[in-house]
Amino acid sequence: MITAIADDLTGAAELAGVGLRFGLDVEFSISVPKHPPYADLLIIATDTRAKSRKEAMTTISEIIQQLEIKNIRKLFKKTDSVLRGHVVAELEAIQAFFPKQKFLLVPCNPSLERIIKDGIYYVKNQPIHETSFVHEYHHEPQSSKVMELLHTDRQDISVLRPDQPFTSRPFVVGEAETTQQIEQWAKDGISEQRVLGGGADFFAAFLEAWGYKPRSQDQNHTYNAQGSRSPKLFVCGSASENSQRQIEQAKSSGQAVCSMPEELLKKSADTKKYIDQWGREVAEAFQQNSSVIAAIDKPLVKDPDVSNNLRRYLAALVKNVLSRVDLKELCIEGGSTAATIIWELKFGGFTPVQELAPGVIRMQVADHPNLHVTLKPGSYDWPENIWNAEKRD
Incomplete structure (x- = not known):
């Protein structure tokens, strides 16, 4: 092994x-x-x-x-x-x-x-x-x-x-x-x-x-989630140029982007109130869209405490959305963001099932077999075959 x-x-x-x-x-x-x-x-x-x-x-x-x-x-x-x-x-x-x-x-x-x-x-x-x-x-x-x-x-x-x-x-x-x-x-x-x-x-x-040989990648890179219209949440916490560019393109093309409330940047903010507001906005967006993007969508702040808070807000948001929406696909960018969310949700193990693109991996959650989590580094692009979503009927 x-x-x-x-x-x-x-x-x-x-x-x-x-x-x-x-x-x-x-x-x-x-x-x-x-x-x-x-x-x-x-x-x-x-x-x-x-x-x-x-x-x-x-x-x-x-x-x-x-x-x-x-x-x-x-x-x-x-x-x-x-x-x-x-x-x-x-x-x-x-x-x-x-x-x-x-x-x-x-x-x-x-x-x-x-x-x-x-x-x-x-x-x-x-x-x-x-x-x-x-x-x-x-x-x-x-x-x-x-x-x-x-x-x-x-x-x-x-x-x-x-x-x-x-x-x-x-x-x-x-x-x-x-x-x-x-x-x-x-x-x-x-x-x-x-x-x-x-x-x-x-x-x-x-x-x-060590003598292992790669197999054909064609099948591995084909997105075969549980229907393209299954609820799919993208969590974008990266401040990288690639991430910001893709979010702007998503807005321009009419995709549902739910940005973090400005109030959460204030030290005196009622965190629970505004997370709940954000979660409700995401849930409502799913009524019209097969996928929704939740994004920090704010300029880069070089303060470790602020960065930690933002990751915690994203984790709290995901937990809130899961209580409202029967998510099948959770797509997270950025290692630290993903770690915070996974610790918050208490996901311990995964079975990797697909490499959708180099660095973009879809995995089945061990304790929740109907939920798949897809992870990618913040500096990589989301593949077009999962990023572009159809509207619901």
């Missing part, structure tokens, strides 16, 4: 999609399952990216202890592809249990034009600190150097090209501009018996290096 630990929920779901692409039985959980794992691939989703460094390390340590991993070579540590969060600290938490292990981190995703070249991280040929991603780091980087993005003072981390020898290096960050280079890193890392970590492209290469 392969075990993967991801630092946020959408990153974990992205790996689940890769597993489905390779024809694996996938188990997805937000904690270590109490029963013996029966799947080919066990994915554990944490919300450590949104926690403090100390909390993140403690969480990873507890998971490793509970897993009792015997085959460290089949452990994969999913990190953010653009190195947000506590990437090095979480790997160090693993290293505490396996002090002789060396690490290979390949975070870049060439499939999304996210590459590392000459120690610099580029997104679509632009240094990453010159893109909108710069606002999503806890400490805004002043350059696109990988070592600055990692935000660590470790001296034994080597950022290397694929053609550079790395056998003696304890902690290697692999540069890559192509899928072929990603695949070579995976083969080399496994042959060296290193612990591998990184993005979704590297995980796919990791599976291939």
Whole structure:
């Protein structure tokens, strides 16, 4: 069995999609399952990216202890592809249990034009600190150097090209501009018996290096929800440019968009009153629409307390809507938003059923088999085949 630990929920779901692409039985959980794992691939989703460094390390340590991993070579540590969060600290938490292990981190995703070249991280040929991603780091980087993005003072981390020898290096960050280079890193890392970590492209290469083969994606990407007119709620809590653009396009095309009441931004707001108002607005929108978008729809606020409050409001909204509407499909963007909602709803486990697009994964809720949850990272687009909805008759 392969075990993967991801630092946020959408990153974990992205790996689940890769597993489905390779024809694996996938188990997805937000904690270590109490029963013996029966799947080919066990994915554990944490919300450590949104926690403090100390909390993140403690969480990873507890998971490793509970897993009792015997085959460290089949452990994969999913990190953010653009190195947000506590990437090095979480790997160090693993290293505490396996002090002789060396690490290979390949975070870049060439499939999304996210590459590392000459120690610099580029997104679509632009240094990453010159893109909108710069606002999503806890400490805004002043350059696109990988070592600055990692935000660590470790001296034994080597950022290397694929053609550079790395056998003696304890902690290697692999540069890559192509899928072929990603695949070579995976083969080399496994042959060296290193612990591998990184993005979704590297995980796919990791599976291939172990001998798994991807299957045809055509069927996997076909949306087969319980009827296109079944109630479907999109929860959009991301402030990314992609998310804001899609919401504006949805408004322009006449889709139902229910924005958060302005009053909830006020410290003295009656939270329960305005959440209930928002939930009622969403429920009424479902009378005319097969899908409804619930969005923060406000400018980015760089205040952790405000961000936490907004996620809690979205979670409270979803709970309110579920009490009013027989939802079949819940679609959530953003890892921290998804984690807050899933904790609030007390959903513990999921069965991944479809990769609708790379990074966009539809899963059946274990305790609510008639409800499916679809997750995607905030910086990805919603696929057109589920985003565009028909009106009800």
